[in-house]
Amino acid sequence: MTATPLVVLSVAGTDSGGAAGLAADLATFAALGVHGTCAVTAVTAQDTTGVHGVVPMGAGDVRAQIRAVFDDLPVAAAKTGMLGSAEVAHVVADLLAGSLPLVVDPVLVATSGAVLGDAALVRAYREVLLPRADVVTPNRDEAAALTGLPRDTDPEELALTVHALGPAVVLTGGEPGSGTCRDLVVRDGVVTVLEHPAVATANDHGTGCTYSAALAVHLARGLDLEAAARRAQAFVAEALAVSAPWVLGCGRGPVAHVFTQPLKEN
Numbered sequence: 001m002t003a004t005p006l007v008v009l010s011v012a013g014t015d016s017g018g019a020a021g022l023a024a025d026l027a028t029f030a031a032l033g034v035h036g037t038c039a040v041t042a043v044t045a046q047d048t049t050g051v052h053g054v055v056p057m058g059a060g061d062v063r064a065q066i067r068a069v070f071d072d073l074p075v076a077a078a079k080t081g082m083l084g085s086a087e088v089a090h091v092v093a094d095l096l097a098g099s100l101p102l103v104v105d106p107v108l109v110a111t112s113g114a115v116l117g118d119a120a121l122v123r124a125y126r127e128v129l130l131p132r133a134d135v136v137t138p139n140r141d142e143a144a145a146l147t148g149l150p151r152d153t154d155p156e157e158l159a160l161t162v163h164a165l166g167p168a169v170v171l172t173g174g175e176p177g178s179g180t181c182r183d184l185v186v187r188d189g190v191v192t193v194l195e196h197p198a199v200a201t202a203n204d205h206g207t208g209c210t211y212s213a214a215l216a217v218h219l220a221r222g223l224d225l226e227a228a229a230r231r232a233q234a235f236v237a238e239a240l241a242v243s244a245p246w247v248l249g250c251g252r253g254p255v256a257h258v259f260t261q262p263l264k265e266n
């Protein structure tokens with residue numbers, strides 16, 4: 001008897017500390033039971049304290065990796081994380097947009113403050129990639145960078161302004177100080193608020209990458225955006241609860257993708 005697993009692609013940078021980027025994406029794919037494939041856009045020297053160096057891949061190298069995966073494997077959905085340059089954003093738009101569910105996590109700045117994208121990349125997101133993506137998952141800082149609006153703009157206005165660039169939006173609201181996380185889902189001009197209790201933790205490095213990877217898996221499984229967003233939110237909360245007690249590194253520790261118990265909702 002034969003079987004074909006669901007295949008999902010991540011186009012992202014590496015994190016040597018194993019928390020964010022491709023480390024988060026491939027671990028999330030494995031935890032959710034799909035076969036993960038990848039195209040590396042940049043190699044970062046990174047740990048819990050920050051990003052210490054970035055070696056970008058050329059756009060041609062990224063194109064070759066995506067082509068290799070596509071020529072051989074039945075990719076059901078894709079996500080992008082750190083793209084690093086406008087040229088790579090153009091390659092992604094060229095090869096991926098329109099052919100399968102595409103989730104764009106518009107990584108521009110790491111939680112540690114390191115800049116992972118420049119003004120040309122912001123322009124490429126706005127003008128080339130977002131108009132052709134299905135879903136974009138900015139946090140507030142990324143939404144502000146994409147729209148030019150101040151970060152403290154009303155979240156609904158921020159989300160709708162990103163939506164006007166083309167794709168459906170999940171504006172992620174990981175601001176756990178209040179005890180509650182609020183994600184805003186916008187599809188066809190309609191805003192839905194998804195609220196859930198915040199997990200108290202300092203180990204949140206890789207949270208946004210994990211979220212967008214889980215969202216891509218659930219879209220690949222055919223869930224609608226709101227259902228997929230609920231599942232992805234639940235997965236991140238579970239992963240954060242696992243790593244909350246961890247003492248690992250001198251900075252912000254990783255969100256866990258290692259589950260010793262069966263997953264509850266996913």
Ligand SMILES: Nc1ncnc2c1ncn2[C@@H]1O[C@H](COP(=O)(O)OP(=O)(O)O)[C@@H](O)[C@H]1O
Nearest residue numbers: 139172173174176181198199207208211233236
């Ligand atoms: N402390 C937390 N507890 C539970 N969920 C969280 C927490 N922090 C973030 N999340 C969730 O993780 C997802 C990614 O959000 P966010 O932290 O905004 O991403 P980013 O890492 O890009 O800033 C969202 O669904 C958000 O609600």
Ligand SMILES: Cc1ncc(COP(=O)(O)O)c(N)n1
Nearest residue numbers: 013014020021110111205206
């Ligand atoms: C390679 C890579 N991709 C993405 C992020 C953003 O993740 P975070 O916001 O948790 O720092 C990162 N730090 N490194």
